[in-house]
Amino acid sequence: MTGLSRRRFLAAGGGLTLAGALSACGSPVATSLTGGQPATADVIFWHLFGGGDGENMKKMVTSYQKSSRRSVESTLLSWGNPYYTKLALSASSGRPPDVAVAHLSRLPLLAQANLLERVDSEQFTGVGIIEDKFTPAAWEKATVDGAVYAVPYDTHPFVLFYNEDLAKKAGLLNDAGDDLEPMKGRDDFVNAIKAMKQAGGDFGAVASITADPSTCWRFFSMLYSAQAGPMVEDQGTKVSIDRDAMEETFAFMQSLTGSSGLMPGNATSTTTSTLFSSGKSGFLFDGEWQIPTYRGVDLPNGKPLNFNVVPFPAILGDKAVAYADSHALIVPKSTARSAERSADAIGFIKFLLEDSAVWAAGGHIPAWLPVQKSKEFLKQKPQSNYIEAAFSAVYDPVAWYTGAGSDFQTAMGSVISSVLGGTTSPKEGVRDMTASLKTFSTARPPVS
Amino acid sequence: MPATAAATDAPSTTSPSGRGRRRSEDRSDAGTKAFNRLAATCLTLFALIWLVPFVWALITSLRPNNEITSHPTRPWSNNWNLDAYSSTWTTNPIGWWYVNSFIISTLSVLFTVVVCSMAGFALVHLKWRGKYVILGLILGGLMLPMEAIVLPQFMQFRALGLLGTYWALILPVVAAPVAVFVFHAFMRGIPDALIEAARLDGASWFRIYYQVCLPLCRPAISAVAILTFISTWNQFLWPLLVLTQTKSQTIPVGLGSLIGGSAIQYAETMASAVLGILPLLAVFLLLQRQIVQGVANTGIK
């Protein structure tokens, strides 16, 4: 039967492949059969950076490989829940990557689940990774229950973009022309937006508030955190909302998008970037990682878009706060990782820290102070404008369900979005927010 | 016993009765012909539509990206090239994914055929205490929705320390009730006389199983082997949970990580899809008859 001889051919081919696969260096086959530590490269590294950030990361990895003569297997994974799920699954299997990226806002759950190596241990301090070399806010965020579990890498805050030409027309620029006139408090801020609108835009400010719960959350969190503490406490099991502060925040946000017409009540990220990049809105509220989107963009009239980025001023509170998150590098615990592998992993981390000026080109503020204070970074504009945002950064409340891309952000963001869109009143917004938080806070935490 | 191979073109219902029909109603003959022609047209149209995703993926993978963005629905290109394939081959460890899938599926087939044929033999030709209990248990197993049980299964393999290995994928698949029943049905067709004769010659039960019965079960082995190979190759959720290291993944899991990725690199994405389809499609084209037969038999059983 011809089928049989065909099958024999396939079998023979398969046998040869198998023999080749088992004997090849860097082959995953042997460890997949025996369950040992995967050794397909000297350092196995997982990250979630695509686009421009991904390119910068690739550059750094290549430099590391050249200078240290170690091989790095770097895998790009989808941002958000899928990434953290995968990390947890691999840690669970006892064969995780050697180094991985994590958001500091997602750290509590990972740390409490006992999945990470401690960073305040001899291995790390021995090569110079110590507390006073990092932005204090980030180092504090990397500390869970008194122990440090992640090496902060950058801080990426939610910041204020402004169109320089419109700002000049509106009379908002300072004398040097490199920053806005200082604004103190709510009235200054609102007047600035009004002036921007009058200077010739359709709107005074835009933010991506439709189908983008994370941005809504960042915007809200920045305003609320200036007046009140975290919304949940005790690792997220207790709801501690300041109702008045929240209502005031909602009212303020709605006053901008409502009848005053200073901001659109509905704007997707595409609408937002179109409005800002065509000069139809003087201000943009967005994360600094959007800077590359607007670099080199031309206005409809052919002239280049001149924009600058600065931290938000104090709006609803006395002091300026910035909503931010940080990327950090973690070393997941592994049952089978040898001391040599661990040393390579930490060496890789050290290299990335020292090279983080390359990373900063994506708009981020390096957390590694030697680079942050270096000339190489300070001459990067506009990043060096908002260094203070890294120091006054307010992160997500510490809980097992919060963090970048979490369901928490999505749920909070959808309530905020409907307040901004005008379909929910501030009072109703507080009620919906509380109800939503209750579902999260009453679910039994998986780890404690 | 097995259904006649769907491959053999059984004569259509019109031809043998053609003579009889011509004797009676010419009108209904013409009606039948028209009906058949309509059926053929309809079917051909749908079959061509069914082939569109394959063809479209192939065409897209051979066109340059800028051409795809400028003329998305044009099925022709002026610059056919294989760049997308070399690009995706170097960016993603597709070669390792092939190897992993192949090893897992082959080992699964091996173990499944051996274990289930032995059980099938024992259930048919041997009388032993508890046989019917086991039979009932296996029957019950037919109803077990194994896909739903992934979470406890994960915890179990975690405790066994087998996560991240091929064994976590092979072991749950080997004891397959359906395979046992396929072998059961074939073993039943082996005349007792043969077995008795071997027994009188002093052969042990294992020898009888191995030398007498198994060779006579080739169609069953073929059906079980092919279906096990295909189903283990195409598994998604369980390997997604077990194989997290990039180079240890199987094709379905590896391809799954490419979804939602680079939104503009259409050609590379389609090239990855084509590469993912190729192995099993090749198997399918080579072994069409056996596959279809196997599916039909299993269903009927």
Next chain:
Amino acid sequence: MTSTPTVAAPTAGAATQTRRRSAKAPAGQNRAGWLLSSPFIILYVLFLIGPVLVGVVISLFNTTTVAPGLGDFVGFSNYKDVLSNADFWASMWHSVLFTLMTTPLLVLLPLLFAILAARLTRGRWFFRLAFFAPYVVPSSAVCLIFAFMYTPQTGLITNAFGWFGLTAPDFLGTTSGAWFAVVLLTLWWTFGFNFILYTAAIQEISEEVYEAAAIDGAGPWQQIRSITVPLLAPTMSLVFILQLLASLKVFDQIFLLLQGGPNYSTRPVIEYIYDTGFTSYRGGYASAATMVYFLLLVAVSTGWLLVRNRRNSVPNA
């Protein structure tokens, strides 16, 4: 399917009974029987029944999927949490909705096509190839291709709507568009399996029945209605239950194409278990959800078996 083994046993038993009366060892058979089936039994108990037991145990504890150990005993509170959780019931509904949409399509359309295909003499291989080839394609490859074809503005299917003068729904952005996308994908992907089952069953219908009907003057449509369809009833029943169960267990397509979205509005139960168990690390809770879902599926299978056995007083040939 259920009755064949019991029919088989007496014949084997009859043969061996003569042997038992002769001197040879029933003990030998007993031992051989157990030895030969032990690999299967061990693997079966460990890896098919084992997870079910593990699931039941874990669902009573606050276990986490990322750390060893069982955690605190919490009794039935996981079940209470699951059964009172709106997201859980929403996901159950999504699985049921998907089943309601796909089962009629995938039971009836392949039947129609198989009947039509049976009337043709030539080119059967072509139809078999075209309809069944998708079955051997992995789910992620299917989703890659369809996601590409569903791309807004540039996708093939999006444009195809335009050719017929319709506006394409937003496949990945709206719930109804998403359901359409996933049902169409599933139809393309799994159609061939049922098609083959029907084709094989049709082939078992003897020619003479058709000949007799043709002589009596029955046209092709009448033949189909009064001969083919009734004789295919048992196959239809089989295809129905297989499709029902397979649809209730949906995961791959919805997870890969839509990630349960937009906004978890299409998330099926298995993805809910995946999210709570593996993304939120809540092993005990997800186990309770698994058990509830598991019971549902077993109930459906058992229900169908009971109905079928009551209907067929004679076992299947």
